[in-house]
Amino acid sequence: MNGVKTLVSIIAFTLLGACSTVKLNEKAPPVEDRNSASSVPAPAPAPSSGRTSEVSPSSASAVDPLNDPSNILYKRSVYFDYDQYTVKEEFSALVEAHGKYLAANPDRKVTIQGNTDERGGSEYNLALGQKRAEAVRRAMALAGARDSQMEAVSFGKEKPKAMGSDEAAWMENRRADIMY
Amino acid sequence: MMASPKKRIFLKSLVTSGVVAGLHPIAALAQLRVEISGMGANQIPIAIGQFWDDPAGDNQVTAIIAADLQRSGLFRVVPSSDLVRETGAVDDAVWRSKGADALLGGSLTQADGRTEIRYRLHDTAKAVTLTSSGLKVNPQFIRLAAHRVADDVYEKLTGIRGPFATRIAYVARSGNEYRLEIADSDGENAFTAFRDTEPVISPAWSPDGSKVAYVSFNLKKPVVYVQELATRQRIAVANFKGSNSAPAWSPDGRRLAIALSRDGLTQIHTVNADGTDLRRVATSNAIDTEPCFSPAGDTIYFTSDRSGSPQIYRMTPSGGEVRRVTFNGSYNISPAISPDGKLLSYISRRDGRFQVYVLDLANGQETRLSDGPRDESPSFAPNSRYIMYASESAGRAHLAVVAVDGSSSYTLNAKASKIREPAWGPFTK
Numbered sequence: 001m002n003g004v005k006t007l008v009s010i011i012a013f014t015l016l017g018a019c020s021t022v023k024l025n026e027k028a029p030p031v032e033d034r035n036s037a038s039s040v041p042a043p044a045p046a047p048s049s050g051r052t053s054e055v056s057p058s059s060a061s062a063v064d065p066l067n068d069p070s071n072i073l074y075k076r077s078v079y080f081d082y083d084q085y086t087v088k089e090e091f092s093a094l095v096e097a098h099g100k101y102l103a104a105n106p107d108r109k110v111t112i113q114g115n116t117d118e119r120g121g122s123e124y125n126l127a128l129g130q131k132r133a134e135a136v137r138r139a140m141a142l143a144g145a146r147d148s149q150m151e152a153v154s155f156g157k158e159k160p161k162a163m164g165s166d167e168a169a170w171m172e173n174r175r176a177d178i179m180y
Numbered sequence: 181m182m183a184s185p186k187k188r189i190f191l192k193s194l195v196t197s198g199v200v201a202g203l204h205p206i207a208a209l210a211q212l213r214v215e216i217s218g219m220g221a222n223q224i225p226i227a228i229g230q231f232w233d234d235p236a237g238d239n240q241v242t243a244i245i246a247a248d249l250q251r252s253g254l255f256r257v258v259p260s261s262d263l264v265r266e267t268g269a270v271d272d273a274v275w276r277s278k279g280a281d282a283l284l285g286g287s288l289t290q291a292d293g294r295t296e297i298r299y300r301l302h303d304t305a306k307a308v309t310l311t312s313s314g315l316k317v318n319p320q321f322i323r324l325a326a327h328r329v330a331d332d333v334y335e336k337l338t339g340i341r342g343p344f345a346t347r348i349a350y351v352a353r354s355g356n357e358y359r360l361e362i363a364d365s366d367g368e369n370a371f372t373a374f375r376d377t378e379p380v381i382s383p384a385w386s387p388d389g390s391k392v393a394y395v396s397f398n399l400k401k402p403v404v405y406v407q408e409l410a411t412r413q414r415i416a417v418a419n420f421k422g423s424n425s426a427p428a429w430s431p432d433g434r435r436l437a438i439a440l441s442r443d444g445l446t447q448i449h450t451v452n453a454d455g456t457d458l459r460r461v462a463t464s465n466a467i468d469t470e471p472c473f474s475p476a477g478d479t480i481y482f483t484s485d486r487s488g489s490p491q492i493y494r495m496t497p498s499g500g501e502v503r504r505v506t507f508n509g510s511y512n513i514s515p516a517i518s519p520d521g522k523l524l525s526y527i528s529r530r531d532g533r534f535q536v537y538v539l540d541l542a543n544g545q546e547t548r549l550s551d552g553p554r555d556e557s558p559s560f561a562p563n564s565r566y567i568m569y570a571s572e573s574a575g576r577a578h579l580a581v582v583a584v585d586g587s588s589s590y591t592l593n594a595k596a597s598k599i600r601e602p603a604w605g606p607f608t609k
Contacts, residue, residue, distance in 0.1 A: 083489075111400070120534065121527055121556050122381045122601065123426045124483055124490055124513045126402060127439065127446035127467040130423045134444055152441065153401035154423045158379035 072097045076178040085131040099143025111179045114154040117170035126156030136176045223256040227280035229264020232287035244326035248344040253588020266300035275304040310336045343561040347605040349383040352597040367592045384427045385605040393427035417455040428472045437471035462499035481515040518564040525558040549582045562607045570600035
């Protein structure tokens with residue numbers, strides 16, 4: 001399974017390298033920076049590489065790996081256990097793929113946003129979310145991403161993706177997002 | 181940015197609902213009879229006569245003073261509808277028969293567009309005047325003047341400086357709007373210092389009360405700002421790569437301790453209040469955050485998970501002599517030191533509940549002061565006798581205040597807003 005994903009990634013890198021002027025769609029639904037109950041207007045796409053042309057996935061001749069649901073790079077969320085900040089085995093391939101993608105695309109940059117569930121203090125959760133984002137950042141650095149391409153930040157418990165005070169919501173919010 | 185219309189926080193008094201017996205008996209300086217009520221509160225019975233020429237309404241001085249004293253938990257206000265002014269003879273026997281050990285009377289006088297409040301505090305047991313004074317203010321400061329009278333009464337009868345003529349900061353959220361608000365200690369006169377659609381956390385008062393440092397996420401990451409309240413001018417004092425948070429002022433107001441992740445993990449730094457001269461204080465392989473200076477400025481308390489779970493530690497401002505301070509429970513965060521340096525308050529998780537604790541630094545005695553499932557952000561009143569904290573349950577978020585001996589408590593609720601992240605400001609002149 002991992003082998004297949006890696007192969008897909010490699011193909012994707014190759015494709016992307018061949019059409020490097022295509023601006024990636026920043027607003028792929030799974031990585032949208034959503035706030036409470038989607039009542040917050042979606043933030044504007046972060047400027048990344050300074051290009052002005054934007055090509056939607058449907059009109060792109062090659063499928064952007066970041067927008068290709070069958071590509072591992074489409075997944076950009078890493079989930080953590082309660083009070084934990086180690087990248088679990090099941091997410092190592094995902095994190096490595098993003099690290100390699102950045103290594104192959106030095107003009108791309110990401111912000112890694114750490115989040116926590118709602119339990120506990122604001123500041124300690126901010127530091128915990130930072131530790132999660134930092135764990136992802138380090139793993140991506142090991143895969144070849146440069147420090148200048150990545151910034152690990154934390155939202156702590158302040159911007160929960162899932163509302164509610166149950167285990168399902170908490171699990172969803174113990175998360176680091178890789179934002180291109 | 182427009183100032184918000186006057187908002188009111190609703191006070192709900194829960195006097196004598198304390199969870200512990202008194203650690204600090206009230207010194208009855210004026211030799212008044214002490215009444216025990218509730219869970220060991222020593223309440224001084226005081227009659228507050230209606231001040232002369234004190235118009236009824238939101239700013240009625242007599243009512244403001246009575247509400248302050250009642251809320252403090254140290255007084256029982258004996259009801260009186262009599263007009264009592266600051267001059268003339270007092271019939272002590274009559275007031276004693278009503279159960280009052282003290283009597284406050286006064287009057288308001290308007291002159292040259294200003295209001296003069298004169299008042300007299302009388303000890304009905306010893307038949308002596310404890311204080312007779314007055315103050316003259318512009319009309320917009322009438323509530324502040326009333327709080328100052330209450331402060332004087334509080335101090336004369338307890339020996340402790342009154343906490344009423346002070347301000348609080350907190351974050352209110354309604355819908356997607358976050359507001360950093362500043363209000364009087366009783367929740368009145370609230371105004372919005374900063375408004376945004378991104379979260380705001382961790383307000384911290386400068387020692388002189390002129391500025392508030394806080395963390396805003398308006399740049400899609402936590403950045404530390406210092407804002408001057410009078411001018412609303414603000415500067416980013418820490419906007420480094422990574423997260424910037426947890427501001428705490430040095431007692432001289434010149435530096436801030438902050439938590440930065442620019443080198444990877446969250447670590448404690450200090451920086452001048454204008455953002456210059458950044459220095460890393462200590463280096464650990466763990467989370468170090470939530471710095472807080474001791475009143476003397478010779479110690480920084482902070483939260484660290486270096487032992488595997490978050491605990492409170494102390495060190496010198498240069499990062500030396502690190503010592504662990506909390507040992508009970510596996511989750512102790514958010515240290516706050518009392519302005520007199522004697523008590524450390526923090527949030528401890530026990531049996532899955534996050535509650536306010538206070539540790540007597542002299543004898544190591546630890547006391548639980550709140551019983552909420554999710555309490556946060558303890559902040560001491562400048563007189564060291566009360567702790568304000570955020571409390572949330574069943575989707576409601578409000579502020580609560582508990583006496584450090586647990587003898588009394590009250591809550592501050594806002595209509596249509598969730599309020600949290602309280603910070604009690606310093607004494608003002």
